[in-house]
Amino acid sequence: MLTIKGTGVSPGIKVGKAFLLSREGPFIPRWRISRGEVDRELARFERAVDHAKKRIIQVKDKISREMGERYADIFGAHLLVLEDISLIEETKQQVREREMNAEYIFVGVLERIAKKLSALDDEYLGGRSVDIRDVGKRVLSNMIGSKRKGLSHIKEEVIIVAHDLSPSDTATMRKETILAFATDVGGKASHTAIMARAIEIPAVVGLRNITEEVGEDDTVIVDGTEGVVIINPDEETLVKYQKKDLELKTYEKEFEDSVPLPAQTRRGHQVKLSANIEILDEIPLVLSHGAAGIGLYRTEFFYINRQKLPTEDEHYEAYKSIVEKMAPYSVTIRTFDIGGDKFISQLQLPEEMSSFRDFRSIRSYLAQPEILKVQLRAILRAAVHGELRVMYPMISRIEELRATKEILDTAKDELRRSGIRFNERIRVGAMIETPSAVMTADILAKEVHFFSIGTNDLVQYSLAADRVDEQRLQPYEPVHPGILRLIKMVIDTAHREKIPVSICGEMASEPAYIPILLGMGLDEFSMSAIAIPEAKRVIRAITMTEAKRIARKCLTMSTAEEVDRYAREKLKKIAPDVRQYYQR
Ligand code: PEP
Numbered sequence: 001m002l003t004i005k006g007t008g009v010s011p012g013i014k015v016g017k018a019f020l021l022s023r024e025g026p027f028i029p030r031w032r033i034s035r036g037e038v039d040r041e042l043a044r045f046e047r048a049v050d051h052a053k054k055r056i057i058q059v060k061d062k063i064s065r066e067m068g069e070r071y072a073d074i075f076g077a078h079l080l081v082l083e084d085i086s087l088i089e090e091t092k093q094q095v096r097e098r099e100m101n102a103e104y105i106f107v108g109v110l111e112r113i114a115k116k117l118s119a120l121d122d123e124y125l126g127g128r129s130v131d132i133r134d135v136g137k138r139v140l141s142n143m144i145g146s147k148r149k150g151l152s153h154i155k156e157e158v159i160i161v162a163h164d165l166s167p168s169d170t171a172t173m174r175k176e177t178i179l180a181f182a183t184d185v186g187g188k189a190s191h192t193a194i195m196a197r198a199i200e201i202p203a204v205v206g207l208r209n210i211t212e213e214v215g216e217d218d219t220v221i222v223d224g225t226e227g228v229v230i231i232n233p234d235e236e237t238l239v240k241y242q243k244k245d246l247e248l249k250t251y252e253k254e255f256e257d258s259v260p261l262p263a264q265t266r267r268g269h270q271v272k273l274s275a276n277i278e279i280l281d282e283i284p285l286v287l288s289h290g291a292a293g294i295g296l297y298r299t300e301f302f303y304i305n306r307q308k309l310p311t312e313d314e315h316y317e318a319y320k321s322i323v324e325k326m327a328p329y330s331v332t333i334r335t336f337d338i339g340g341d342k343f344i345s346q347l348q349l350p351e352e353m354s355s356f357r358d359f360r361s362i363r364s365y366l367a368q369p370e371i372l373k374v375q376l377r378a379i380l381r382a383a384v385h386g387e388l389r390v391m392y393p394m395i396s397r398i399e400e401l402r403a404t405k406e407i408l409d410t411a412k413d414e415l416r417r418s419g420i421r422f423n424e425r426i427r428v429g430a431m432i433e434t435p436s437a438v439m440t441a442d443i444l445a446k447e448v449h450f451f452s453i454g455t456n457d458l459v460q461y462s463l464a465a466d467r468v469d470e471q472r473l474q475p476y477e478p479v480h481p482g483i484l485r486l487i488k489m490v491i492d493t494a495h496r497e498k499i500p501v502s503i504c505g506e507m508a509s510e511p512a513y514i515p516i517l518l519g520m521g522l523d524e525f526s527m528s529a530i531a532i533p534e535a536k537r538v539i540r541a542i543t544m545t546e547a548k549r550i551a552r553k554c555l556t557m558s559t560a561e562e563v564d565r566y567a568r569e570k571l572k573k574i575a576p577d578v579r580q581y582y583q584r
């Protein structure tokens with residue numbers, strides 16, 4: 001039994017068999033076959049091997065013709081790999097014995113041989129391990145294609161263990177088969193963590209070396225609430241966690257009482273408590289957790305894992321359905337935020353978005369305004385069906401905001417000329433998630449109806465930290481004194497300019513930080529649906545006077561640790577029944 005501590009990013013406890021995901025290359029599906037299917041499976045494997053051999057011979061002949069025999073030697077070595085009895089025969093034997101699909105068995109055999117060779121202190125044999133892996137890729141791509149397939153292909157209940165997962169990997173997870181996941185790296189504000197909460201899959205990240213500690217099929221407990229993973233637990237630990245799981249469910253049930261109550265402080269100061277969503281399937285969860293609207297719809301999930309751009313009508317139907325389901329509450333759609341370091345690695349994007357690799361969201365709009373215009377036309381049309389607002393991500397200069405206004409005006413003109421109904425007076429907001437946007441908030445405020453602070457990015461770009469891997473670069477600290485001051489500046493500026501301000505970054509859902517933000521005068525909190533009942537409990541347990549005092553005190557502190565400790569102590573007094581998740 002081994003216990004590893006990481007960061008719990010999505011609550012819940014699950015026990016299951018580990019499924020190790022390789023760091024790169026295609027995702028290897030795994031399924032059981034019946035005895036009667038063994039011959040067909042072996043034939044499928046032989047075909048893939050034959051195909052790989054033919055291809056290697058073709059390449060070998062071509063190279064030797066064009067560049068000379070000497071350069072073709074490497075392919076001779078590759079052919080030898082496929083004639084190696086131990087690799088091919090052992091795979092076949094294991095398929096017969098274990099009655100599992102050939103690609104899964106083949107990878108296991110391949111890796112074992114390659115590892116054995118590379119461990120030998122022999123340059124020639126060490127080099128052979130590289131050949132073996134290269135050839136393995138060929139055979140595998142004949143069986144499953146070269147692209148990493150989504151995790152929806154997993155057919156049995158498992159716990160995913162991986163070095164890292166991309167948001168698109170997480171988006172393809174199904175709760176019925178993926179019980180939980182655990183990764184070496186990661187942070188609470190990463191999109192993978194955000195997605196895990198959205199689809200309610202317990203998750204622990206930042207475990208550093210879990211992929212080295214866990215073996216395929218090991219039994220694993222994932223405790224996403226406490227941020228702990230236990231490998232091969234003993235009977236006593238299993239029983240303890242079953243009990244903990246029951247307690248957690250009872251705790252969550254208790255919070256259901258606050259669902260229909262208003263989000264107001266003890267003396268009646270009202271705030272808006274809304275939800276962030278990534279996919280439409282989250283709406284029932286949003287409603288059942290008592291959100292008063294959607295403060296952030298991350299529309300980029302609409303664009304990923306697909307070959308073609310969504311059409312205007314597809315956008316329109318989705319937005320109309322959200323706004324109708326959420327009525328009478330408001331829905332804030334954030335135009336897609338893709339590009340640069342966000343969502344690009346391992347991501348399948350429509351071909352038309354290839355230039356987005358070079359720019360982040362707002363700048364890519366300017367490079368390809370047509371894509372934004374399609375989305376804006378749909379938003380304008382859907383806004384006649386309810387309270388729909390639009391906001392732009394990653395604003396760092398006023399020119400960008402003005403450029404989006406031009407595109408919005410063009411979209412309006414086009415709709416007007418075609419006689420299509422739309423909402424002429426749609427409310428427009430700017431996300432404040434770069435330090436320059438904070439410093440120029442007074443300038444930006446004059447050209448929008450509201451602000452929404454994206455602390456996930458603001459923390460990253462202000463502290464030179466990495467939201468995806470909180471241990472890398474610098475500590476990722478949402479309550480760093482610098483960040484608290486930046487937030488205070490934005491709230492004060494917005495109020496001076498008479499516009500409301502919300503926070504839709506993950507910080508808003510941390511129960512201990514809610515009093516600080518409330519005390520600074522924040523108008524709206526937007527968070528993962530599952531965090532809403534506890535947030536409401538905190539807000540209802542405090543008075544504005546207390547919250548202001550806490551905020552003032554925190555603003556005098558010099559380190560994030562001090563603020564965090566103080567905030568947690570205060571929370572224990574204000575709302576002792578609220579569990580303190582996501583401990584540092
Ligand atoms: C943020 O940066 O805080 C935010 C809400 O946007 P995202 O997490 O999608 O980058």
Ligand code: MG
Pocket residue numbers: 393433454456457
């Ligand atoms: Mg952001």
